[in-house]
Amino acid sequence: MKPTNPRILPYGTAAIEAAAEVIRAGGCVAVPTETVYGLAADATDSRAVAGIYAAKGRPSFNPLIVHVPDLAAAERIALFDDAARELARRFWPGPLTLVLPVRPDAGIASLVTAGLDTVAVRVPRHRAMQALLAACGRPLAAPSANRSGTISPTRAEHVDANLGDRIALVIDDGATPAGIESTIVRGHAILRPGPLTPEALFPGGGAATAADPDATGIVAPGQLASHYAPSKPLRLNARDARPGEWLIGFGPVAGDDSLSPAGDLTEAAAALFDALHRADAAPAAAIAVAPVPETGIGVAINDRLRRAAHPR
Ligand code: TXA
Ligand code: MG
Numbered sequence: 001m002k003p004t005n006p007r008i009l010p011y012g013t014a015a016i017e018a019a020a021e022v023i024r025a026g027g028c029v030a031v032p033t034e035t036v037y038g039l040a041a042d043a044t045d046s047r048a049v050a051g052i053y054a055a056k057g058r059p060s061f062n063p064l065i066v067h068v069p070d071l072a073a074a075e076r077i078a079l080f081d082d083a084a085r086e087l088a089r090r091f092w093p094g095p096l097t098l099v100l101p102v103r104p105d106a107g108i109a110s111l112v113t114a115g116l117d118t119v120a121v122r123v124p125r126h127r128a129m130q131a132l133l134a135a136c137g138r139p140l141a142a143p144s145a146n147r148s149g150t151i152s153p154t155r156a157e158h159v160d161a162n163l164g165d166r167i168a169l170v171i172d173d174g175a176t177p178a179g180i181e182s183t184i185v186r187g188h189a190i191l192r193p194g195p196l197t198p199e200a201l202f203p204g205g206g207a208a209t210a211a212d213p214d215a216t217g218i219v220a221p222g223q224l225a226s227h228y229a230p231s232k233p234l235r236l237n238a239r240d241a242r243p244g245e246w247l248i249g250f251g252p253v254a255g256d257d258s259l260s261p262a263g264d265l266t267e268a269a270a271a272l273f274d275a276l277h278r279a280d281a282a283p284a285a286a287i288a289v290a291p292v293p294e295t296g297i298g299v300a301i302n303d304r305l306r307r308a309a310h311p312r
Helices: 013-024 046-056 071-075 082-091 127-136 155-162 263-283 298-309
Strands: 007-010 028-034 036-044 064-068 097-099 118-122 169-172 182-185 189-192 245-251 286-289
Touching: 007 013, 013 028, 013 036, 013 127, 013 169, 028 127, 028 155, 036 046, 036 127, 036 155, 071 082, 082 097, 155 169, 155 263, 245 263, 263 286, 263 298
Parallel strands: 007 169, 028 169, 064 118, 097 182, 245 286
Antiparallel strands: 028 036, 097 118, 182 189
């Protein structure tokens, strides 16, 4: 299938049925989750999964997250210990991805795990992804619905602009509520900071983060330094715009645009990728971003900003 333009269907029964039909036929569709829009395909069908890699132009060593409707479905794919089960009970459905040993009988295409003996699984909360999982009755592999190396999409329009010539169908259910990708956890290590903070996940303390690979000894293979890149240079911790810069503000720094005039970090996370997309589309030659506090979900926001600022 070589679509020239995607159909963008508003969330509803017709959209879910059309999307399930594409997936059953081995295709992929863009669907919102509570974090970002995902590009979903049947995780048990290696040709379908290859279609995701092809559309994204993603290096094949970078494994994908498997989305399932509930913990029971996750346990058919991955081996849970008590600690993982406890996290799942507390945070699923929600923006938590667990990296666990893959079950030998999981039936997941090896392209999904990129040959690793672990699998990343997640139970999403968003109604559109949940409805699609129910309609398909199979686990869905879904990376963010953007070309590899570009900014993740938080709106159907972002998907259309970035990937529109490569996919058949986008389910439009407005802006995604959390706005940044799920927190990825393996054991006590946070491989990717996200909407769920270390304090929320491990209230007793003791979380190791991937920012400190010596502590974890593990990194998510997709955590390449330059990953969430706009097409222009990006300067961090800016209090004023220099000539030719588009300033993304936060709190007291007003800017051309603001992540949150009130200085609210949750609001800023939800607005982040949208603001980066707008900055990329603005006529200014460069982007500057106001300082964002390194607390709570601010850690995940700064993680994405540092990656976006990393020269390619
Ligand atoms: O919020 C999200 O997680 C979104 C939505 C669509 O669910 N998905 C997403 O997927 O961000 P993606 O493919 O863009 O990022 C998946 C990350 C990558 O950094 C990948 O390396 C890591 O998960 N990952 C996948 N499987 C892994 C594994 N077995 N071990 C370590 N890291 C893994
Ligand atoms: Mg991604």
